[in-house]
Amino acid sequence: MTPVRRSSSERQRAYRGSLRRALALLALAAPPVAVLALFFVLPVWGMVSRGFSDGIGPVLEVLGRPRVHRVLWFTVWSATVATALSVVLGLPAAYALHRLTWPGRPVVRAALLVPFVLPTVVVGVAFRQLLGEAGPLGFLGLDGTAAGIVAGLVFFNVAVVIRTVGAAWESLDRRAAEAAAALGAGPVVVLRTVTLPALRPAIVSSATVVFLFCATAFGVVLTMGGLRYSSVETEIYLLTTNLLDLQAAAALSILQLVVVTVLLAFAARLRVSTAVRRTVPRPQRPRRADVPVLLVTAVLLALVAAPLLTLVVGSLRTDGGWTLANYRALGTPGTALLVPVTTALVTSLRTAVDATWMALLLGGLVSVVVTRRSHGRMERRARVVLDGFFMLPLGVSAVTLGFGLLLTLGSFRESPLLVPIAQALVALPLVVRILVPVLGGVDDRLRQAAASLGAGPLRQFATVDLPVVWKPLLAAAGFAFTVSLGEFGATSFLVRDESPTLPVVIFRLIGHPGAMNYGMALAASVVLAAATAAIMLLVERLRVPSIGAF
Amino acid sequence: MRIRALVITVTTALALTGCSLSGSGSDNTASKGSKGAEAPSDVVLVTHDSFTLPQELKAQFEKTSGYKLVVRQSGDAGALTNKLVLTKDDPTGDVSFGVDNTFASRALDAGVFADYTPRDLPAGAATFDLPGDGGKKLTPVDNGNVCVNVDTTWFQAHHQAPPATLDDLTKPAYKGLFVTPGATTSSPGLAFLLTTIATYGDAWPAYWKKLLSNGTKVDDGWEDAYTVDFTQGGGHGKRPIVLSYDSSPAFTVKGGVSSTQALLGTCFTQVEYAGVLAKAKNPKGAEAFVDFLLSPEVQKALPDAMYVFPVAHGTPLPAEWAKFAVQPTKPLTVSPQDINAHRDEWLRTWSDLVSQ
Numbered sequence: 055m056t057p058v059r060r061s062s063s064e065r066q067r068a069y070r071g072s073l074r075r076a077l078a079l080l081a082l083a084a085p086p087v088a089v090l091a092l093f094f095v096l097p098v099w100g101m102v103s104r105g106f107s108d109g110i111g112p113v114l115e116v117l118g119r120p121r122v123h124r125v126l127w128f129t130v131w132s133a134t135v136a137t138a139l140s141v142v143l144g145l146p147a148a149y150a151l152h153r154l155t156w157p158g159r160p161v162v163r164a165a166l167l168v169p170f171v172l173p174t175v176v177v178g179v180a181f182r183q184l185l186g187e188a189g190p191l192g193f194l195g196l197d198g199t200a201a202g203i204v205a206g207l208v209f210f211n212v213a214v215v216i217r218t219v220g221a222a223w224e225s226l227d228r229r230a231a232e233a234a235a236a237l238g239a240g241p242v243v244v245l246r247t248v249t250l251p252a253l254r255p256a257i258v259s260s261a262t263v264v265f266l267f268c269a270t271a272f273g274v275v276l277t278m279g280g281l282r283y284s285s286v287e288t289e290i291y292l293l294t295t296n297l298l299d300l301q302a303a304a305a306l307s308i309l310q311l312v313v314v315t316v317l318l319a320f321a322a323r324l325r326v327s328t329a330v331r332r333t334v335p336r337p338q339r340p341r342r343a344d345v346p347v348l349l350v351t352a353v354l355l356a357l358v359a360a361p362l363l364t365l366v367v368g369s370l371r372t373d374g375g376w377t378l379a380n381y382r383a384l385g386t387p388g389t390a391l392l393v394p395v396t397t398a399l400v401t402s403l404r405t406a407v408d409a410t411w412m413a414l415l416l417g418g419l420v421s422v423v424v425t426r427r428s429h430g431r432m433e434r435r436a437r438v439v440l441d442g443f444f445m446l447p448l449g450v451s452a453v454t455l456g457f458g459l460l461l462t463l464g465s466f467r468e469s470p471l472l473v474p475i476a477q478a479l480v481a482l483p484l485v486v487r488i489l490v491p492v493l494g495g496v497d498d499r500l501r502q503a504a505a506s507l508g509a510g511p512l513r514q515f516a517t518v519d520l521p522v523v524w525k526p527l528l529a530a531a532g533f534a535f536t537v538s539l540g541e542f543g544a545t546s547f548l549v550r551d552e553s554p555t556l557p558v559v560i561f562r563l564i565g566h567p568g569a570m571n572y573g574m575a576l577a578a579s580v581v582l583a584a585a586t587a588a589i590m591l592l593v594e595r596l597r598v599p600s601i602g603a604f
Numbered sequence: 605m606r607i608r609a610l611v612i613t614v615t616t617a618l619a620l621t622g623c624s625l626s627g628s629g630s631d632n633t634a635s636k637g638s639k640g641a642e643a644p645s646d647v648v649l650v651t652h653d654s655f656t657l658p659q660e661l662k663a664q665f666e667k668t669s670g671y672k673l674v675v676r677q678s679g680d681a682g683a684l685t686n687k688l689v690l691t692k693d694d695p696t697g698d699v700s701f702g703v704d705n706t707f708a709s710r711a712l713d714a715g716v717f718a719d720y721t722p723r724d725l726p727a728g729a730a731t732f733d734l735p736g737d738g739g740k741k742l743t744p745v746d747n748g749n750v751c752v753n754v755d756t757t758w759f760q761a762h763h764q765a766p767p768a769t770l771d772d773l774t775k776p777a778y779k780g781l782f783v784t785p786g787a788t789t790s791s792p793g794l795a796f797l798l799t800t801i802a803t804y805g806d807a808w809p810a811y812w813k814k815l816l817s818n819g820t821k822v823d824d825g826w827e828d829a830y831t832v833d834f835t836q837g838g839g840h841g842k843r844p845i846v847l848s849y850d851s852s853p854a855f856t857v858k859g860g861v862s863s864t865q866a867l868l869g870t871c872f873t874q875v876e877y878a879g880v881l882a883k884a885k886n887p888k889g890a891e892a893f894v895d896f897l898l899s900p901e902v903q904k905a906l907p908d909a910m911y912v913f914p915v916a917h918g919t920p921l922p923a924e925w926a927k928f929a930v931q932p933t934k935p936l937t938v939s940p941q942d943i944n945a946h947r948d949e950w951l952r953t954w955s956d957l958v959s960q
Contacts, residue, residue, distance in 0.1 A: 104690075182828065182832045182833075183832055186833065188840055188842040198821070273824075277823075280786075280821065281789065281824065281955075282958065284959060292951075295680075295682055295683035296686075296788055296951060297947075298686050457687070460687065461691060464694070467696070546678050546679070549678070562656075564831070572831055
């Protein structure tokens with residue numbers, strides 16, 4: 055092959071073209087980066103820098119404490135085990151719920167997402183009523199053990215795996231697997247050589263998110279572990295809210311950031327997406343070979359349903375009798391609240407609407423920027439870094455962020471928009487992780503073909519990307535909405551008393567003595583769970599036939 | 605098909621946008637009011653999660669003082685104190701309620717509060733002044749005791765005498781029966797740690813070792829200990845001894861009898877204070893709110909609203925409180941200065957004891 059000599063005008067045109075591309079990408083990346091810088095980097099830095107007021111020495115000294123090593127070790131191993139379990143249990147369920155069709159499937163799909171949004175306080179209590187000494191599953195002896203903590207983490211996070219992998223699996227072209235089978239490959243070989251490689255980006259994406267959620271879990275570690283175990287997150291909470299040891303808190307926050315960054319860099323290597331053929335989802339009826347998968351799904355469903363049933367039963371009982379009194383009380387402020395639960399629900403829904411559009415807008419921009427084909431190594435690196443940057447909010451303690459926001463935002467901390475913004479930051483990584491595998495799986499040649507036929511960037515996006523990303527976008531919207539509904543950590547720092555969200559109200563109810571408050575807290579949790587399930591069902595209903603073109 | 609999907613999508617989107625816009629619209633007007641003009645029309649209260657007052661009282665304050673009351677609450681007494689300390693140069697409000705005697709010294713040392721003593725302090729209130737401050741900056745509003753509670757019906761059914769002292773809790777007869785919230789994660793838990801420090805002095809870690817080896821369960825929060833593990837907490841737990849409040853027996857009354865009892869020799873007094881913040885934008889409004897917390901109406905409402913006793917002498921108590929919520933005559937104490945000097949060291953030691 056002989057190198058093609060270009061004339062200087064051609065070179066100039068190419069240069070101008072790449073400059074224009076770079077500027078366009080920069081313009082796309084600017085709004086999300088600015089939002090993250092203002093509402094995440096600045097506050098976290100504001101908090102961490104206070105720990106460095108006496109120089110770096112005391113901070114480094116903290117890292118040498120044996121207790122810190124213990125805390126770090128526990129965090130890493132518990133999160134790793136919980137992530138592995140979530141993937142192992144989540145994959146069969148993702149298959150059963152997205153590749154197969156059977157009666158009741160939409161309801162089960164929606165129900166499995168419910169734990170993800172329930173406030174940990176409530177689930178903690180429900181979980182402990184089940185697993186505690188006096189509970190029906192008390193004989194397992196899980197209460198107060200590391201195994202109990204891991205079980206709790208899996209309970210909360212398995213939905214992330216099911217949703218993310220399921221969305222990718224659903225539209226995976228069956229023909230490659232069928233071809234392999236026709237050539238004599240057994241089901242295991244097909245799974246290992248055809249299906250899993252195609253799903254790898256989605257699996258790694260969801261595993262990364264689950265790991266971050268587990269590593270920064272707070273309520274579960276405290277409730278299930280009975281203070282016997284400390285994670286980096288609970289330690290930061292203790293150091294900040296109780297001991298006011300900002301140096302140690304800063305040290306741990308930085309440690310957290312380092313661990314998260316290493317993990318993200320590692321995940322980015324594993325995640326490299328390959329072009330995948332997408333088709334119309336054509337779920338099949340279960341066959342005999344699907345029985346083991348359905349069994350695992352049934353077990354998972356039982357594991358998720360048991361604590362939820364405890365909640366429902368608890369909410370319907372007072373003094374040993376069955377009653378709806380707890381639900382009737384939700385319309386009144388009761389003794390512990392300033393606003394009725396119903397008002398809080400409306401506030402939650404409105405906040406969630408704002409958080410969802412923010413997360414989708416920012417997450418959509420990030421996903422597009424990250425998945426465009428890179429010209430050159432520098433550009434590719436920049437994209438990987440950008441991708442990781444937007445995952446960071448999941449890896450940083452809510453306490454650090456919450457206090458940081460109070461310290462650095464001045465009068466803006468009173469803005470009613472702050473709560474949805476904070477929630478959108480938490481939902482953003484999920485949105486990105488759902489959209490990126492799908493967008494990354496779009497063969498860039500399709501866009502090039504569109505471009506050569508005269509389509510501009512917008513037209514390319516509308517005709518090539520949008521039809522594919524449409525459903526995952528809805529899934530992401532549902533996720534963002536539910537994350538916002540259930541968010542408690544950052545919200546509790548920022549929420550204004552006139553307009554508390556539902557999780558905040560539930561937390562207040564459960565913290566007040568009296569059987570009525572406890573019953574109301576359970577009833578309000580059931581309402582929150584039902585609202586979540588209803589929204590997920592609605593998202594499921596929005597089937598978009600136009601996807602058939604691809 | 606396609607049209608239907610489009611219609612659903614567009615309608616949902618419009619409905620949701622409607623929600624959002626009207627939501628932020630009304631919020632915007634509210635916040636404009638709060639940012640307000642030159643003379644502040646709002647008084648902003650910074651408090652903890654447990655703060656509540658009846659709506660009528662709030663309205664009454666707004667009517668008589670002319671200020672709109674904005675409440676910002678988050679975290680427990682510890683988190684509240686630290687928030688006040690961290691934001692002292694640019695506080696999130698004008699007045700604070702809820703800093704208690706276990707955290708007050710930290711806030712005072714950091715210069716969080718301005719001088720203010722209400723002119724007509726009700727009789728009896730001054731006895732709860734923080735030692736070392738003497739009511740100069742912090743005004744006592746309510747008090748309550750953290751005590752070990754026992755389920756008397758359980759002990760009757762098991763033909764066993766309930767424990768009476770802290771020492772009893774380490775005896776084999778009561779093995780595996782006690783549950784307490786943690787000192788690092790809950791304020792009653794911290795109060796209980798201080799109870800043991802007041803009783804055993806420097807030997808408290810030895811006591812805790814015995815307590816833990818006698819099967820004591822340490823939970824995350826009070827709600828967890830009381831509602832899940834305690835036999836009378838509604839969650840059908842298995843442990844008949846729990847750390848709770850002296851007022852708790854008033855909430856387990858059935859047929860004119862309470863099924864629980866507080867052990868009055870194991871009590872630690874918590875006093876909650878209110879104070880004007882040093883950099884308050886509306887100090888006049890803040891002072892008015894402190895006065896309001898000491899008014900007979902608020903003092904009378906405290907037991908039902910926040911499960912604490914009023915500081916004003918002669919305030920009538922709810923009927924069941926008068927009968928079943930017995931206050932200790934000689935509660936245990938640790939001086940605020942002592943707590944402030946050693947709190948971190950104590951909590952670290954305790955934390956290591958529990959996590960072993």
